[in-house]
Amino acid sequence: MAATQVLRSEWTKIRSVSSTVWTLGLAVVVSIGLGILISWLASNDFDNLGAKDRMGFDATAISFAGMGLGQLAMIVFGVLVVANEYSTGMIRTSLSAVPQRGTFLFCKIAVATLLALVVGLITAFIAFFAGQSVMGEHKASIGDAGVLRAVIGAGLYMTLIAVFSMGVAAMLRSPMLSLGILMPFFFLISNILGNVSATEKIGQFLPDQAGLKIMEVVSPVDDDTPYGPWGGFGIMALWVVAALIGGYVLLKKRDA
């Protein structure tokens, strides 16, 4: 089974369903739109900030604030790409056509990841430039130290959120169950764990909390995070690898 054939097939699959367009479209629109709004509000509020908060003002990270919501659309994209095979029954047809389950799963994930990467990077660059354009004198420049890394990192973050969701969906198979676990986890639980001092130490190592570090240019003043931008990104990548291995092992073992 030539992998190029399967990659081509998976590309046809992904481009021929409307959920791809509306999930990725929503991710772009929400991330950029909300990012501009928050950037504008934050720069207007700058004069009211205390000295400590002014020190930690991170114009780059603020322009990515919309991704907190936009990532939910990336999660839906990642879940639907994989779990729709199961909810529609297509999986039996797909595995009859490509019985090498590893080839099938990783070609599917490769195509979806590439698409998420392109969309994620475009979103990150537009969100950055649009966000900075409304921040007046507080804006950051792409040439500033660490800014380019943060912008590319934001695109990578959006990509990995989608890939992590693909791995979880491959394990759980049901789109409703996958979304029912991932949505509240990333929208609520992770934030709560990360912001309560007692659980902060655990929260720091969750995939999204660790991954967000790469979008920071200016560290908060009393930052005690035990890893840097790429360290955080590495932790997130480990989560993604674990989810993919889990998905692969279960797909290999289970009856379709």
Place this chain on the structure above:
Amino acid sequence: MIELAGLTKRYGEKVAVDRLTFTVRPGIVTGFLGPNGAGKSTTMRMLLGLDHPTAGDVRIDGLHYDQLKDPMTYIGALLDAKAMHGGRSAFNHLLCLAQSNGIPRARVHEVLDTVGLTAVAGKKAKGFSLGMGQRLGIAGALLGDPQILMFDEPVNGLDPEGIHWIRNLMKGLAAQGRTVFVSSHLMSEMALTADHLVVIGQGRLLADTSMADFIRANSRSYVRLRSPQQERLRDVLHEAGITVVEAGNGTLEVDGVGADRLGELAAGAGLVLHELSPQQASLEEAFMQLTAESVEYHAHSDPASSPPGAGPGAPSGGVSGPAPGWGEQWNQQQARKNEGA
């Protein structure tokens, strides 16, 4: 050529497929028959590598399914008409399947034409009727121009025109020398299409025989007699060493003796006959008798104690009588068992 050797699938305690061994040969339509829940679909899923066998082996042209390069060019399968993404158009559904097996795009147009879906190629599959979905599934099976075709209950839910189309398609494919393996729970359907029969019940192989042999071996043929001088007729036949069974309503039934001989005996004794008719049990009946035996075999440790078809509840309606349903047959078995207890 499909070869099964001791193929077994167990779900916990329940045995869905029990040591199936048979071969599906090219050039003919092989019917795969069994009541609902007999393990037909499970067997077909194992054949395609979708379900992992608990034990045993199944090979296609000598290879395991996942060893086939571009499997759709070896074997095309229709398992479930709804096994597709409803939001994808018919054309794109077939295109993604074709691409995964290196089949040229032009072939997609060909099979759409073959199944008569060209006009709706751009329409989403979720708007399709059951019959159209079935045709799209069959188009997918034909895509790789495979030598082996497998259809799971292809006529389910189709209108008469669709059923007619599928029957002719299967016969046509077999006539081209291909292997055609088709499952059904309807004996009457198989009688019209299949040349060879594999019958399973409760996952076990009950028969692997040509259609003609199956009919000969499993359908009971007998002669029905009616006479106003019934008592004398019985005596005459008894003297000739012929066993007569009273079937009620003043009719007698005789097994294993031709109608001509019985007629001659009656004439020789100067008896009037109102009816002398050879009867053949229907195919549906023969099939149910066979699968009922498997039910009884599993429930009874001693099947010989009540041979099927011999009890008072045994079907004796002949060709014209309506075939009893599954539940009815099972109830008869139960009733017979209770009488024996």
